[in-house]
Structures are given as C-alpha cells and as structure tokens.
Amino acid sequence: MKFKYDLHVHSVLSGCASRENTIQNILNMAKLCKIDILAITDHNAGFNAVAAQKAAAEKDILLIPGVEVSTSEDIHVLSYFRTFDALKKFCDYLYEHMPKMKFNTNLYFTQEILDGEDNEISCVGTFLGIASEIDLYSLQEVVESFGGVTVPAHVDKETNSMLATLGCVPDDIDYKVVEVSKNCPPEIKSEMQKRFKVISNSDAHTLESIVLNENYIDLKDKSIDAFFELFGK
Numbered sequence: 001m002k003f004k005y006d007l008h009v010h011s012v013l014s015g016c017a018s019r020e021n022t023i024q025n026i027l028n029m030a031k032l033c034k035i036d037i038l039a040i041t042d043h044n045a046g047f048n049a050v051a052a053q054k055a056a057a058e059k060d061i062l063l064i065p066g067v068e069v070s071t072s073e074d075i076h077v078l079s080y081f082r083t084f085d086a087l088k089k090f091c092d093y094l095y096e097h098m099p100k101m102k103f104n105t106n107l108y109f110t111q112e113i114l115d116g117e118d119n120e121i122s123c124v125g126t127f128l129g130i131a132s133e134i135d136l137y138s139l140q141e142v143v144e145s146f147g148g149v150t151v152p153a154h155v156d157k158e159t160n161s162m163l164a165t166l167g168c169v170p171d172d173i174d175y176k177v178v179e180v181s182k183n184c185p186p187e188i189k190s191e192m193q194k195r196f197k198v199i200s201n202s203d204a205h206t207l208e209s210i211v212l213n214e215n216y217i218d219l220k221d222k223s224i225d226a227f228f229e230l231f232g233k
Helices: 022-030 049-052 053-058 084-096 136-145 185-191 207-212 224-231
Strands: 001-008 037-040 066-070 076-080 111-114 120-124 148-151 177-180 197-201 216-218
Touching: 001 022, 001 076, 022 037, 022 053, 022 207, 037 049, 049 053, 049 084, 049 111, 066 084, 076 136, 084 136, 136 148, 177 185, 185 197
Parallel strands: 001 037, 148 177, 177 197
Antiparallel strands: 001 216, 066 076, 076 148, 111 120
C-alpha cells in the first residue's frame, strides 16, 4: 500500500522555524495535504513530538517518534523510535550531551515547548541548534540502544550533511535508509539508490513547505511496525 509521508518537519521548538509551525497547525496542514505518516523532528529535542501524539491520532495520522540530531561533527541525522517513551528517554540523554550555550533571541526565535493544544508550556533557554557532544559512530550505538534507527539527513546539502562534511556516507555504519533533499541532483540520488533506500522530505521550517511535499512510501499497512520494516527491524 502506498502512503503519503513527511518524516522531517520542524515545529516552534526549533528556533529556525516559523512561528506558524505549532503542533496544531502542522497537523492540520498535514491532514489537509492528505499526509498519512508524519514525523516532527526538531533540532536535538523531542518535546513537541511527544506532545503531538494524541492530536495526531485523532486526525488519523501515524506520527513517528523522531528528532533531528546534530552530531559532534555537525552532521544532521534523523533518529526515529518505536515509542514516544523511547524518544523521550533518548532526548533526555541527548540533552545531557549538549553544550549549554545561552540562547540568543536576537538571532533566532524562542524555542517553544507546547502541549497538544498549542498552549505554551515553557521555552528552552539553551541553544538547541548546535552540534552535540555525540559523534557519528556513537550516535548509531546510542540510538539503537533505545530501539531506534538513524537516517542521515539531506545528504546532498552543502551544510550539515555527510557529503559536505565527510565526502561520503561511511561504509562502516550500517545505514539502511538515507534522506536526500527535494532539490537533490539526479546523479547523487542515483548513486545513493545503489546502496540505500532513499527518502525525501520537506524539512519544513514553514507550513508552505509541507504543502509542496509530494512523497509516497510503500508499506504493508500504516503502522509503526511496517515503518520499521524499512530498516530490517
């Protein structure tokens, strides 16, 4: 069965995202765009993804527990989990391994933690959009210890990507899936498809980006188990 998906969306918890990207606005836009499977993947934190699970279920959207991690090399890696409890525990671990840099509101929006009804609970005062202390290889081990999987994000981009930083996707990390940007050059996408399953997402920092996302995935059903079969899990 084919399902429309978007597995890389930022909420107001990411200081670089539009203030319109609240939980309810994201979910309503996803529903309007007939997205079946969604992941809210903020930078180095999962508060709003956890808060969105009930509202997503009410809209019949399969919400994948996820977060976009910045490794110590400043490479972005999407990390997905089977449960929101696992995501929360991983993000607690991740926060312990983040530099505690004071957040500069002159450069970024506030990093807002919401409840499922878009009420502001609090703001994260330390900057989340920077490299963590966890290197690429350690991240794979830690995510797997929480039952999760990792997907190199926008591997073709000129910043915060594996190709830009390392010049390749390493052979000695067992990635099953990689993400390319929507503007990925065909030759790079073709090369990636020789080694990996390739997905493309909106990487939405605005609601308009969700509208422009048109990607479909073939799964046996709309379930977390079927999603994890992509990774041989």
